[in-house]
Amino acid sequence: MAESGAVAGIERHGRPRDPENDAAILEAALDLLIERGAAGTSIEAVAQRAGVAKLTVYRRWRAKDDLLMAALEHARAPDMDAAMAGQSIDELVSSIAELLSRPRFRALMARVIGASVDYPKLVTAYTERYLQPRLNALAQIAQQAIDAGHLPPDTDPSVIQDVLASSIGSVLLQRADDVTAAQIERRLRILLRHIGYWS
Structure with missing residues (x-):
């Protein structure tokens, strides 16, 4: 994502960007987004949490939406992105x-889901x-998986997509902090078996 007013790591005034400041700002934005939601997060609060001047944040991101989007990009798990394309369904279920x-997470x-009404551009x-x-x-x-015979040949791939996406959404809406990876994996595998998946 291109940042407003900054190109190739140089601030608008020509000074080199400080990577440590960038990381501190993005981590602070994430923390506040989680604690207060998008509506309760401000650039001023982010600057205070990060221990930098407000102007330091504004030089990088002129608007709160830009800052929050950059923070979400910062939170991505690159290893997960890289692995998905080469994974089997079994491996994918375990990693999810x-x-x-x-x-x-x-x-x-x-x-992010809760921001859909007031910050539709962020969610989009x-x-x-x-x-x-x-x-x-x-x-x-x-x-x-269909081509390999692990699912019935007439299975629509979008059905698998919908089943897993819906289940993921259900887990995300749960407030319990003690849900384990094993419990989630078991649930996903049961759903897959009900639509004919076998490994």
């Missing part, structure tokens, strides 16, 4: 369950840049 078992996603950008590519990869993995 591990990710969904993290309380911080679930809290962050709940805040997140969906287009983060969620939709993963759903597309999920459909490809489902098609590979």
